[in-house]
Amino acid sequence: MxxxxxxxxxxxxxxxxxxxxxxxxxxxxxxxxxxxxxxxxxxxxxxxxxxxxxxxxxxxxxRVPLQHVLGTAAFRHLELKVGDGVFVPRPETELLAGWGIEHTAAGATVVDLCSGSGAIALSVADEAEPALVIAVERSPEALVYLRDNARPFASVRVEPGDVTDPNLLSDLHGRVDVLLCNPPYVPEGTPVPPEVADHDRAMAVFGGADGLSVIRPVIKLAAALLRSGGVVGIEHDDVHGDDVPALLRADGRFTDVIGHIDLTDRPRFATARRV
CATH class of the missing domain: 1.10.8 (Helicase, Ruva Protein; domain 3)
Structure with a gap:
């Protein structure tokens, strides 16, 4: 060989x-x-x-992504089916998933926005003991993979939906314990490798001119969905290490705002607690 x-x-x-x-x-x-x-x-x-x-x-x-060639992507303890039309989960997102798992008590209700292949949602279902995990995704192509990956998990419910819709999951307002989100956050115009440019959907990668066009409504939605004392974790671009914590503080409905770095010491996600 x-x-x-x-x-x-x-x-x-x-x-x-x-x-x-x-x-x-x-x-x-x-x-x-x-x-x-x-x-x-x-x-x-x-x-x-x-x-x-x-x-x-x-x-x-x-430059077809390795995961597309193999048909699967490894994420924490899972092997997720991936292919054209769904964002390939990155290793750095395992940190946000791990934080979410640590903050998921037995019987909790968890929401994963911009779920994609289901990496975060299914890791929480696999490693914690939630009563319900709701995985929200708007892309029809990604939903095919999400539903397929979620099939073995009885606690996971897949919901088609747009996270910029303030009425999304309105039946759960004030009832969610943990909300997690890995949204599109790369500022438009940022150079990306061919694996991303040619195979990841732009809607799953780019977050407007400043990279925050999805994160802003996600913060508002998180404030509506979370119960008092519930927690939120949002992944962001490494240029947003100050911006996303500032947006959480400026909302006025969160406390304990913390920025977290990844394994390369780059700002990677922000967390907060609902007042």
Whole structure:
């Protein structure tokens, strides 16, 4: 397998893929149906396997996201189905999900806005003991993946909806314990890699000229949905480390506003408690 891996890594490096060797190994493991760590034990591959491997490497070299090529994305303890039309969850979002899990008491009602593939909502359902998790998504394409991923979780309810609608989930006003959101937040005009520009929907990535056009109504919606003492966590761009906490404070209905950094020491999400 080593010569094929080396050739694949070279091809991916030439194409500008950030982690060519890792991606080459993950694609090989996928084709062979083994764990990545067992590749060193494989010295020969069948012709049909090699052909399939080369096809997948070429897809990745064309900057199709690795997760789309594999058909799944790893997120915390989950393997989520992803593909064209749904935002691929990023590792940094695992921090917001973890914060939400820590603040979800047994029997809680949790809302995940801009749910996409369901990464945050399903992680809360998987690792905590909520009575109900409502995953809200507006994209018809993303809803297909969200519903499929949510099927094994009895506590999860999928709701089509636009988070900029102030009447969204009006039956739950004042009843939600935890609200989480990873909204589109990249300022328009920001350069993004081909994997994002060509495969993630713009509506799932960009948040208006300043990147805050979705976050502003989300804060208002959170204030309406949360009970007194309920908590909110919102992911944001690393340029918004001051802006999102300031918006939460300016709303006047939140206390304990805190900004959180990610594993690269960049501002990544803000949290607050409903007064």
């Amino acid at each position: 080593s010569p094929a891996l080396a050739a694949a890594a070279r091809r991916l490096a030439e194409a500008g893929v950030e982690s060519p060797r890792v991606d080459a190994e993950l694609l090989a493991a996928h084709v062979l149906g083994v764990g990545r760590g067992r590749l060193v034990l494989i010295d020969t591959v069948r012709g049909d396997e090699l052909l399939r491997y080369e096809e997948l490497v070429e897809l990745r070299a064309r």
